[in-house]
Amino acid sequence: MSDAFEKIKREEEELLCRSYSRYPLAIVRGEGSRLWDVDGREYIDFLSGIAVIGLGHCNPEVCAALEKQSRKLWHVSNLFYQEPQLDLARKLLSTSHHGKAFFCNSGAEANEACIKLARRYMRKVKKRDAYEIISLDDCFHGRTLGTLAATGRESLYDGFTPLPEGFRQVPPGDLDALKNAISDKTAAVLLECVQGESGIVPLPGEYLRAVEALCRERDILLICDEVQCGMCRTGKFWAFEHSGIKPDAISMAKSLANGLPMGAMLATDEMARGFEAGSHATTFGGGALASAVAAKVVEIMLRDDIARRAAEYGTYFKEKLQCLQARYPDKIREVRGVGLMLGVEFKNGAREIWEKLLEAGFICNLSHNVTLRLLPPLTIASEDLDKFHIALDEIVGASA
Ligand code: PLP
Numbered sequence: 001m002s003d004a005f006e007k008i009k010r011e012e013e014e015l016l017c018r019s020y021s022r023y024p025l026a027i028v029r030g031e032g033s034r035l036w037d038v039d040g041r042e043y044i045d046f047l048s049g050i051a052v053i054g055l056g057h058c059n060p061e062v063c064a065a066l067e068k069q070s071r072k073l074w075h076v077s078n079l080f081y082q083e084p085q086l087d088l089a090r091k092l093l094s095t096s097h098h099g100k101a102f103f104c105n106s107g108a109e110a111n112e113a114c115i116k117l118a119r120r121y122m123r124k125v126k127k128r129d130a131y132e133i134i135s136l137d138d139c140f141h142g143r144t145l146g147t148l149a150a151t152g153r154e155s156l157y158d159g160f161t162p163l164p165e166g167f168r169q170v171p172p173g174d175l176d177a178l179k180n181a182i183s184d185k186t187a188a189v190l191l192e193c194v195q196g197e198s199g200i201v202p203l204p205g206e207y208l209r210a211v212e213a214l215c216r217e218r219d220i221l222l223i224c225d226e227v228q229c230g231m232c233r234t235g236k237f238w239a240f241e242h243s244g245i246k247p248d249a250i251s252m253a254k255s256l257a258n259g260l261p262m263g264a265m266l267a268t269d270e271m272a273r274g275f276e277a278g279s280h281a282t283t284f285g286g287g288a289l290a291s292a293v294a295a296k297v298v299e300i301m302l303r304d305d306i307a308r309r310a311a312e313y314g315t316y317f318k319e320k321l322q323c324l325q326a327r328y329p330d331k332i333r334e335v336r337g338v339g340l341m342l343g344v345e346f347k348n349g350a351r352e353i354w355e356k357l358l359e360a361g362f363i364c365n366l367s368h369n370v371t372l373r374l375l376p377p378l379t380i381a382s383e384d385l386d387k388f389h390i391a392l393d394e395i396v397g398a399s400a
Helices: 003-015 060-070 083-093 107-125 145-151 175-181 205-217 288-303 306-327 351-359 382-398
Strands: 027-031 034-037 042-045 100-104 132-136 167-170 186-191 221-225 249-252 263-267 332-338 341-346 365-367 371-374
Touching (some): 060 288, 083 100, 083 263, 083 288, 107 145, 107 186, 107 221, 107 249, 107 263, 167 175, 175 205, 186 205, 205 221, 288 306, 306 332, 306 341, 351 371
Parallel strands (some): 132 167, 132 186, 186 221
Antiparallel strands (some): 027 034, 034 042, 100 263, 249 263, 332 341, 341 371, 365 371
């Protein structure tokens, strides 16, 4: 490690809460699908700030929108009508069947909004004391206390209990378990159509349609967490579109403002009746600066059909990765995912492969130490996908 890196690392250990274990890298600059570290070394980014940089680092059009808005108005609070927020709402709502938008600052906050609206809708509109949220094992919905309870991973609870009541999990794919879990206290089912943090696990369309039918039959709400799998990443604007389901609400964040903190909930007009002025809010939500940037992101995604691009490039990349699986059946267990949200699971752990990739100049994520999680910018060039594939081939071929 260089002196420059060691200095940054030492200082960070001194100054920042130890809430994360970090990669051995100090990144100082980004452009498109490229990142540079403190020593000037170049990397190809297959992580995108964990599925955030959908349109590439420092996208010139997004930078221009940021600069323009930054000289006009940053923030006045949600006590005022603001055009950038309306512009974003119009654009976002044009992508789905929902009728109302709520803006916040992160994925966890977007899920909190969905959970709170579901509970309030049940109580105020349906006049039922239904509050329970059923989510799925291996899901991830955030780290606020409420979304941690929805996430249901004991390993993340350590030292944080008690968590809020009214959350339970069932195994994904098990419809009977879900049927048995639904009671007159159930307000909603919350799920990710493609589970991201658990290592890229797409839920089968048949299962999702059956869950939706069950929600309709039992008159409870269906909420899709699109924080990671949404915004074109899977090859459709929203991941729920692959199965044809129509969730009552969706949450989003990550690539919504291409790196500026921004989250949102879209809800049907019917479900949105659960909120009234004063029900729920956040100071920064829908601020002019973040909204103008997010509106530009959505505009570009629609104009350039980034979803179709992600589908095409994703199919191309997945086929290459599947060829590697066919070549190394004793090492690679599975290649899964859709669009540019792909996972490569290894039979004997993937940490060493991940480290070698980093040494070779490729940044990606490692889930549960066995799966390489690949989430490149949706604008990545096919040559960069080829470079990754060639490097992975060499590294896996040389591995024990
Ligand atoms: N939901 C999903 C599916 C996520 O992947 C994440 C973060 O990884 C979250 C929610 C939480 O988002 P945030 O970290 O912005 O609160």
